[in-house]
Amino acid sequence: MSHNTFGHLFRVTTWGESHGPAIGGVVDGCPPGIRFKLSEIQAELDRRRPGTSRFVTQRREPDQVKVLSGVMTDEDGETLITTGTPISLIIENVDQRSKDYGEIAERYRPGHADFAYDRKYGIRDYRGGGRSSARETAIRVAAGALARKVVPGLVVRGALVAIGEKEINRDNWDWDFVNDPDNPFFTPDRESVELFAEYLDWIRKAGSSVGAVIEIVAEGVPAGLGAPLYGKLDQDIAGNLMSINAVKGVEIGEGFNAARLRGEENADEMRIGPDGEPVFLSNHAGGILGGISTGQPIVARFAVKPTSSILTPRKSIDRQGNEVEVVTKGRHDPCVGIRAVPIGEAMVACAIADHYLRHRGQTGRI
């Protein structure tokens, strides 16, 4: 019931504005005895860090995360072990360019939340997007790195499947390529890189922006997570993904395509596998039936809108009710959706970790 917290047993609370001294968060409810290295969290953060290619914002933030509580250091001096108490994460803001925000302070940028904030709170921290800055997502990624450790065997991976009007070729899907250093897009399709690069260069030069579609796949999720009604696993995955800035749509499994399928096409048949365990013959459901995981991979997709911070002048108004034109300069991503890949992974991992603990709590069956 908090505006800045998600999860129930594995709970993440975040705080901080883009241009304050730091951003941070608290992970509460993490099981004790989980071992991790700070470098593992940092590696996840580095994946979403700005400034890594010409296709993302050039703001330079080292995004060095610190853990202030909730852990003890093992005898190797490096491995951290969770104690079961809240884990405080903090990242200092370094590159706060002392620019003049006077214009943004008064003018409502179209497609941004400026107007809505003012109507809600009557006061707004306009510097660098304030609370809705994409910087906040760094904490989600750090929390997700812990969440991955909560569920033994869990592997959560994401990939970008479309930028603007350009889509990947699914026949070329290669998970190994997604995090390849030569891949600035998290695309699983090596052949798409050149296509995306040309397209985005053109978009960037036009002072414009485009959206993207990201797909997250979680493997190693035990059957039984979730609940039939308002604790549906897909419900919480959908809510978590929709809580990412600029996300306008979420799908599980076949998603909107399911509406076009017939019952016998969509329902996943079952057989007994060679090891005597049940197997599904397809995965239209995306690993979740009736809100509960089936043991199949969980598949979710989400759509990110194009950023509204563009060079094209747009009609708007200011706080005083004057009609104005707005041009957003500053350092912004032509496609914010690219960096949303590790964020989406983190949000799915957090939802799964939470339901893993909830399922264990209610049923003791893990």
Next chain:
Amino acid sequence: MSHNTFGHLFRVTTWGESHGPAIGGVVDGCPPGIRFKLSEIQAELDRRRPGTSRFVTQRREPDQVKVLSGVMTDEDGETLITTGTPISLIIENVDQRSKDYGEIAERYRPGHADFAYDRKYGIRDYRGGGRSSARETAIRVAAGALARKVVPGLVVRGALVAIGEKEINRDNWDWDFVNDPDNPFFTPDRESVELFAEYLDWIRKAGSSVGAVIEIVAEGVPAGLGAPLYGKLDQDIAGNLMSINAVKGVEIGEGFNAARLRGEENADEMRIGPDGEPVFLSNHAGGILGGISTGQPIVARFAVKPTSSILTPRKSIDRQGNEVEVVTKGRHDPCVGIRAVPIGEAMVACAIADHYLRHRGQTGRI
């Protein structure tokens, strides 16, 4: 943090199985002094009731809702007034056909949650779908009828925009037609009725089923509801809609199409209207920016998969690990998505009412 509750200040808890003596729910946190007639709730329930056309399940349930607490009767003997205490709603199950569920008890129906339930709980009420029966949604609709009263001026309407591969023509959109007695589909397009009827008759005769896409529009939502991060209004709408059985995708505003638009196309420009109030020149955002309502109509869509209860035999397994074939007889909807229209309205209304109270609590600005 309950598996059977949604909302924070306007909270709805439901209970009941398809074939138990009754289903019901508790609406807690409703403001005091709200006046309504039982017939108003009943009217909403009647819209989703089974047995109203040949395109929905032929199970006959009068679905008469009773209010057991939380209200006083006004002097007219008919108007109920909320007292601020929990409102208990109950609907007796009448038409529980005493059929033999032995087969379903042991066999996992493909596309259903049977397998997932057994893995989760180790025990399962298999009669009529148990807890995941669509009957549960009656309580959502009743709660939604109350939610509509919480926000002054709120109007939430829904319409079916696609069945299977068939879509409406948006140029024909007519809200008045949606609830027309001659309209068995909640379609806003009068010309689509014949198309849909023929298509569904064919599907039904083939022993098959199809999905649907529903669009919900909420007007009269004050600006300022929601919050920037994990209390996003669209996040809660998405979660609420995804909690409806068989829903596999949710969109806000442009939804997945937003990923294909460019920044200058997608961002809604603003001007000052003739009355001196801000106006938006378009509504790609679907009424929500940065998680907060802008005062524009809120637009959400969701995709419902085809029901898996079909006559076509499908491969599956049973509890003992034997491979079997499953044919679902029983009385089922060829397109469960049709009846999802009033349910979707109710879930959106509940999300808005909840955020209305939360916004008033934190800011006092309503």
Next chain:
Amino acid sequence: MSHNTFGHLFRVTTWGESHGPAIGGVVDGCPPGIRFKLSEIQAELDRRRPGTSRFVTQRREPDQVKVLSGVMTDEDGETLITTGTPISLIIENVDQRSKDYGEIAERYRPGHADFAYDRKYGIRDYRGGGRSSARETAIRVAAGALARKVVPGLVVRGALVAIGEKEINRDNWDWDFVNDPDNPFFTPDRESVELFAEYLDWIRKAGSSVGAVIEIVAEGVPAGLGAPLYGKLDQDIAGNLMSINAVKGVEIGEGFNAARLRGEENADEMRIGPDGEPVFLSNHAGGILGGISTGQPIVARFAVKPTSSILTPRKSIDRQGNEVEVVTKGRHDPCVGIRAVPIGEAMVACAIADHYLRHRGQTGRI
């Protein structure tokens, strides 16, 4: 975050007014596979039922509880098995005497919540105490009967240790006597019965009332339940007990007496017992240290104020602001604290069951 719900993983929501058609509640989060007989719940309810002796209210309510959902019946036709879905409990109101409540509707009874309700809600169901009627506690007792089953080996017992100025002699403590049919007071001291009876007869004849102190002891609580800060087991026990109507004080272990002890008197020393397990040499802590159970019996006490429904005329005002005198006729207990014994047991059992599930969820160590 609900006004009518308590607990987190083992959650109880109640609804209903004294003079509506029924009262009820929903127990959500109960583990699946728990076996119980309706008669077991009924037996607990019968312990708190009004009308069982001349020392409690003469209102006659059979208080027959029904279970409407969340269970399946075992092959014996009698044993119910929880399925993990919400358990709906309902008790019909039978003996609603059609008296004239006009006077209470307008006049604020001193010591009652009438005035506070009107200030809060602006509307109030004055009939029979409305929502704050002691009848609501029947649902707590029913939920507590389930909670006892959640924790293997848990035994929660309560006893009345003082009525007004009269206290029991702890040297005579006999748990077996507490529920003896000849014991109308839940006192563990057989010799106190005559004392209490004489005292209460005198109070009753004087048209007055007195309070009571109740002690609850929970045995079989595993070590490790609770949490160091805001999930303290004693915090939730205290909150749960304070939520019982008319309770004005709560103690754990030595309670207020601990403030008078010295450190070396109060700290419980430890040794290794004959079976190699740790043993405590005393239990001043009441079984909880740092908010976490130690494995010792949990001991809590609470004070119930005298009911304000008395025959002695008292000064008050009415809704219109006139000064009036109030005499409460009706059927009321001279000592409401007596019937609070099974209620206190239930509230402690619910807190323990909830923390048992929470502990299992976070740590998996049960």
Next chain:
Amino acid sequence: MSHNTFGHLFRVTTWGESHGPAIGGVVDGCPPGIRFKLSEIQAELDRRRPGTSRFVTQRREPDQVKVLSGVMTDEDGETLITTGTPISLIIENVDQRSKDYGEIAERYRPGHADFAYDRKYGIRDYRGGGRSSARETAIRVAAGALARKVVPGLVVRGALVAIGEKEINRDNWDWDFVNDPDNPFFTPDRESVELFAEYLDWIRKAGSSVGAVIEIVAEGVPAGLGAPLYGKLDQDIAGNLMSINAVKGVEIGEGFNAARLRGEENADEMRIGPDGEPVFLSNHAGGILGGISTGQPIVARFAVKPTSSILTPRKSIDRQGNEVEVVTKGRHDPCVGIRAVPIGEAMVACAIADHYLRHRGQTGRI
């Protein structure tokens, strides 16, 4: 539902161990537009700071709080204004003496949570008490300083009314003296200072410790806060106070004494005051009836046990199951209850602020 969070709309989450780099917390849900100076929070913190007299621990911590988010600075360069986003508070740990904790790491100190922690988590940060260190309470006090600002006109004050076997004389009650620089005890009775000083010197020299009783009075609380059942204002105050380390009992109004009073003595009569407003003729209820504030001052008391960190050797065991003797050296308070006064004030202020927002949310009547 978090182990490290309290409150619902005004929510406080804390993190940090005694000997980590820092402690901190997040206040979420604070209304926007609240103006305060950092020095106001610091002033509250200085009241509970260790090292201010010989009667409290000699650990020297400047306890300088920083605000990292959720505020903007007003034009005066000093006043902070809340923006409605989460307020992050942090206090660096400065005086972490690098002592050898090896002994405590292995031995369970009687009366401490060491044993319970190990049973719960299987791992324990033993340095300086870890998570249950009294240092954590600094964040409660800082949050309480904000909470006081949420409710217009709210004044929350506390006083120590007993140390060990010594009590104040209530006839001497003088609020102005409580925070007098010559008053090391927060006692409202000037004559008690010498008595308490002599008594505590004797206790300290004996290597022992004693408990205390603290009384909190909140004035300016509007009528209508709280709710009849599980949102009782006194329930949340009781829970909040019981969440303070070492608290073993809580009372509202007459508290345990109410059990000894008769109905006509305990019920507070009402009249119409000279200004036409209702007045109560007494306040046995402590300002709360039926869980809802009446507008009278809210009165709560709590009992703090003697610290178990004493020089007297006590029997215990170690992690390996050996019987040992424990003597706690280190820097500890002979009466931890003294510093609990500002903490109790803060916890009561937070409960009231939370219910103020909840009441406004549900009813809109503030």
